[in-house]
Every structure is written in C-alpha cells, then in structure tokens.
Amino acid sequence: MSTDSAPATQEPEIPVTPAAPPGLLALFLAFARMSLAGFGGVLVFARHAIVDQHRWMTADEFNETFALCHFLPGPNIVNLSMVFGSRLRGIAGGVAAFTGLLLPPTLIMTVLAIIYARFGDVEVLRRILAGISCAAVGLLIAVVFRMMTPLLKRIDVVVLILMLGVFVAIGILRLPLQAVLLIAIPLSIGLTYVMRRKVAA
Amino acid sequence: MSSENPIWALISTFGLMSLFAVGGAAAAVPEMHRIAVDVHHWMTDKQFADAYAIAQLSPGPNVLIVTLIGYAVAGIPGALAATLAMCLPTALLAYYVSRLLNRPSQSRWPGLIQAALVPLSIGLMAASALILAQSTDRTIAALLLTATVALIASVSRVNPLWLLLAGGLLGFAGIV
Numbered sequence: 001m002s003t004d005s006a007p008a009t010q011e012p013e014i015p016v017t018p019a020a021p022p023g024l025l026a027l028f029l030a031f032a033r034m035s036l037a038g039f040g041g042v043l044v045f046a047r048h049a050i051v052d053q054h055r056w057m058t059a060d061e062f063n064e065t066f067a068l069c070h071f072l073p074g075p076n077i078v079n080l081s082m083v084f085g086s087r088l089r090g091i092a093g094g095v096a097a098f099t100g101l102l103l104p105p106t107l108i109m110t111v112l113a114i115i116y117a118r119f120g121d122v123e124v125l126r127r128i129l130a131g132i133s134c135a136a137v138g139l140l141i142a143v144v145f146r147m148m149t150p151l152l153k154r155i156d157v158v159v160l161i162l163m164l165g166v167f168v169a170i171g172i173l174r175l176p177l178q179a180v181l182l183i184a185i186p187l188s189i190g191l192t193y194v195m196r197r198k199v200a201a
Numbered sequence: 202m203s204s205e206n207p208i209w210a211l212i213s214t215f216g217l218m219s220l221f222a223v224g225g226a227a228a229a230v231p232e233m234h235r236i237a238v239d240v241h242h243w244m245t246d247k248q249f250a251d252a253y254a255i256a257q258l259s260p261g262p263n264v265l266i267v268t269l270i271g272y273a274v275a276g277i278p279g280a281l282a283a284t285l286a287m288c289l290p291t292a293l294l295a296y297y298v299s300r301l302l303n304r305p306s307q308s309r310w311p312g313l314i315q316a317a318l319v320p321l322s323i324g325l326m327a328a329s330a331l332i333l334a335q336s337t338d339r340t341i342a343a344l345l346l347t348a349t350v351a352l353i354a355s356v357s358r359v360n361p362l363w364l365l366l367a368g369g370l371l372g373f374a375g376i377v
Contacts, residue, residue, distance in 0.1 A: 035260060035261050035262070036260045036261070037260065037360075037361065037362045038260055038261060038262070042261065042262050043326075044354075044361050045361060045362075048360075048361060052358060063319045063322070063323075064315040064316060064318075064319060065299075066322060067315060067318035067319045067321070067322035068295075068298070068299060068302065068315055068318060069295055070318070070322045070325065071318050071321075071322070072291065072294060072295045072298060073219065073220050073221060073222050073291050073294070074219045074220070074222055074287075074288070074290070074291025074292065074294070074295070075219070075222070075262050075263075075264035075287070075288060075291070077262050078262055078264065078288045078291070078292050079291055079292055079294075079295035080295075081292070082292035082293070082295055082296045083295050083296060083299040086296055086299070086300070087299070087303070091296070094292075094296055098288075098289075098292055101261075101262065102261070102262070102284065102288055104260075104261070105259065105260050105261020105262070105265055106261070106265060106268055106280070106281065106284050108259060108260060108261065109255075109256070109259060109261065109265045109268040109269060109280070110268060110272060110277055110280045110281075112255055112259060112269070113268065113269050113272035113273070113280060114272070116251065116252075116255065116269075117272075117273075124373065127372045127373060127375060127377075128369045128370075128372045128373045129254070129258040129369075129372065130337075130343075130372050130377060131346070131368040131369050131370070131371045131372020131373065131376075131377045132258055132365050132368045132369045132372065133257060133258055133337050133368075134337055134338060134343045134346045134347050134350075134368050134372075134377055135346060135347070135350045135364050135365045135367065135368025135369075136257075136365060136368070137330060137333050137334045137337050137338065137347045137350075137351075138346065138347040138348065138349065138350025138351040138352075138353075138354065138364070138368075139350060139351070139354050139361050139364060139365070140326070140329070140330045140333065141330050141334075141347070141351035141355075142350070142351050142352075142353075142354030142355040143326070143354075144323060144326050144327045144330055145351070145355045146355065147323050147326070148323055151319070151320065151323070159319075159320045160320070162320040162321060162324070163320035163321070163323050163324040163327070164324065165324065166320070166321050166324025166325055166328065167324040167325075167327045167328050167331075169328075170324070170325060170328035171327060171328030171329075171330075171331040171332060172328075172331070181321070184321050185317075185318070185321065188317040188318070188320065188321055189313065189314060189317040191317075192313055192316055192317040193313060193317075196309075196313060
C-alpha cells in the first residue's frame, strides 16, 4: 500500500500533493527530460521521474492515472502529460507538461527526417540502435514488474487473473484488441464492484 | 484526386486517427501504414519501415513516427502539423475526462472504474513487452541483454539512460 520501492520513511499515506506543487517551468523541464531520455518509449522514464525521483505521485496513483490514459484514445504518454500536468497546476500545467514532452523530440525527429532524406541508412548506426532497442525492451519489462508490485503485495487473486488473462489474450493468442477489451473492461468493472461491496459489507 | 492542400490532409487524417487510436501509438501503426502507404501514397513501404525504426529508436514518444510521415509529405510544416494533429485532440479529451472523473463527486464509480482498468492496463503492457521482445531479441546475446537490463532496472534505481547507453555500446561493438 506504500510507494513500492521508496525507503519507508516520512508521511505514510498522505495524498501525494506536495506543499508547493512544481512550477510551470519545472513541469516543462521535467517532461522534456523524461521525453529526451525516453528511447524506445517514454513510459519507463515518466514512471521513474514521477514516482521515484520527484515523488509527485504514489505508485498506485500513477497506475490509476496511467490506466485511464491508456484506455482513452491516442498516444497514452501524451495524454498522461496533459492529465498529470493539469492535476498539479491546472490547464496551464497540462500545457506545460504537454509541450515539454513533445517539443524537444519533435525537433529532433524533424532533424532526423532531414538527415534520413539525405543519407538513408548507415550500418554502424543501425547496430548501435539495435543494441539500444534490446535494452529498451528490458526497461519496459522492469516497468511492468514495478507496476505489478502494488497488486502483488495485496495478493488480490481476481485482479492478478484479469491481468494474466489480458496478457495471454493479446500477447500470446494475439486476439484483436477491441474484442478483448470489449469483454475485459465490463468484466473487470463488474468484479471490482462486487469485491468492493463485499469489503464494505 | 483533387490537389488538396497536403497540410490539411495531414491534419484531418491524423486528427481523426488519434481519436480512434485506442490502445496507444503501437495499436495505431497498422492503420498509419494503410493510410500513408496504400491510400495516399505518401511513402513507400520501405520508407515507412525505416520511419518506424527511427521513431522506435529515437527519444520521445513512439507516436512521433507521424512527425516523419508529415515531413515526407510537406517538409517541416508538415512534420509539425502531423505531430500536433495526432497529439493535441486526444490530450484535450483526456484532460476533460480526467477532470470529470476527479471531481470530488457524490459517486464512487469514477474511482471504481479507474481501479478496474489497472490490471488490464498492466496486462496489455506485458503483452507489448512480449511482442517487442520477440521482434528485437533474435539472438541469445540480445536476449541476455534484455534480461539483464530488466533485472537491473527492477531491483535498483539506476538511471535508465545508462542502461540504454550500455545497450548502444554493446551494439556498436557488434556483441548484440
């Protein structure tokens, strides 16, 4: 129930909102940093920065915010920047995080597009990038593991089975996403509802 | 075909696509390919594959493959227009939905729905990790590198950037 890997000191379970939320520039810079570090996906770095480094959210809060952004349409990390920034600093905070996340890599990508248009592919570059992408997959696995730890600590069998079911359906059986979600979302909401009633009763 | 303004074609294409891209950028890639290569002939198949690799391996959200597509269609203005069209509408939607859900409201449904989505979200990400690993880790050395990075990042708080740099170095040395 606590932040997963934080040293268990100070304020045990106070909603994370710090005394002074970060300023707009701090939000912009934080998201620019995680974005520029984010080879092969930004989520790894976003979680690292938001939960571990700045302690802006607990592991559970991050999971819930991310889950919401994951199920809304569009690039989820982009959604996350807007939602997260606006929770701390209103719409201006959302725009600051959104701009920080997108502006620097878009400029880099534009430069890469120009270079690609001129030079095409270089062998050494390809090898380096291949190595980086192997490491990036490892980082993604670690993030999945860390997001799972709050659930594992609760030993919530139903939740773990739901998680495993989605993993098998999409990752191994390669069933179509829409069909899986059409079944999984109502099922999960129903089960969560029933379990909470049981706890409340 | 009408000589439509290419910038407008980019904006309408990606703006619309972003609203249907449930499951994030990775889920939208097949649709991007269909539109950019088959429908509009903006790029060749090989150019699209290269763009995908560049986007995967560059810093920033993977969705920025649209920046590369936009550049191929209409240069720098095209790159910027495609990026904004893909990212802004859904970010605004997310903003409004999250405000709706987080209003200190009478109902317990919002919290319940958010909690119910968590295990599904983690399951989906685990599936992406598996699918990506299958396309990336084709050699034993590559698999070992991925496993090592996963282990180190799970048990320590080392900055992920160092692990990526290490991966790049091993690639450069031709080990992976």
